[in-house]
Amino acid sequence: MDLSALYQSIILDHNRRPRNFRELVDADRRSEGRNPMCGDELTVWLKMDGDRIDDVSFVGSGCAISKASASIMTTTVKGKTREEASALFERFHDLVTGSPAARPDDPTLGSLAAFSGVSRFPVRVKCASLAWHALRAALKGDDAASTERQ
Ligand code: ZN
Numbered sequence: 001m002d003l004s005a006l007y008q009s010i011i012l013d014h015n016r017r018p019r020n021f022r023e024l025v026d027a028d029r030r031s032e033g034r035n036p037m038c039g040d041e042l043t044v045w046l047k048m049d050g051d052r053i054d055d056v057s058f059v060g061s062g063c064a065i066s067k068a069s070a071s072i073m074t075t076t077v078k079g080k081t082r083e084e085a086s087a088l089f090e091r092f093h094d095l096v097t098g099s100p101a102a103r104p105d106d107p108t109l110g111s112l113a114a115f116s117g118v119s120r121f122p123v124r125v126k127c128a129s130l131a132w133h134a135l136r137a138a139l140k141g142d143d144a145a146s147t148e149r150q
Helices: 003-016 064-077 082-097 107-120 122-140
Strands: 029-035 040-049 052-061
Touching: 003 064, 003 107, 029 122, 040 064, 040 122, 052 064, 052 082, 052 122, 064 082, 064 107, 064 122, 082 107, 082 122, 107 122
Parallel strands: none
Antiparallel strands: 029 040, 040 052
16 A cells, blocks of 8 residues: 555545534634745634643635644544643654654554655645644633744
C-alpha cells in the first residue's frame, strides 16, 4: 500500500468535507487564527466540561492543508483533557516541523500522521499548525486580538 497516497487522500477528504465545520452556539471559548503568508483564516470554538473538551468546532477559509488540519484537529481533541490536547499538539508540531523528536509511527497520532509530509515544505508548517495555535489560545482563554499577534 502506498501510504503517502493514503495520507494525501485523508487530507483531501477533510478539505472537501470538513468535520465540525460550524459555529458552536453554546461555546464558552473562542479564538481566531490567521496566517497572512497563505491567507488562511479560521475561528475555533470550544465548549469545556471542567478540564475536558466537551465539544469543538471551526469555521474558516484557506488552503487545503489548513482546512484539513483544522478538521482533523477537531475530531482528534474532542473528549480530550486540556493536558492531552496540549501533548498532542506538541507531537503534531514535532511531526510537521521535522523535529528529531518526531515519531510518525506513533499510533496515538492517528490521522494526524497524514501531515508528516508537511515537514518537507517549511512554508506549509504554519498552514498545518494554525488551527492548533488557535486551539491553544482558546484553551488559555486568549481571544482573537492576542492570537492575531502571532
Ligand atoms: Zn495555507
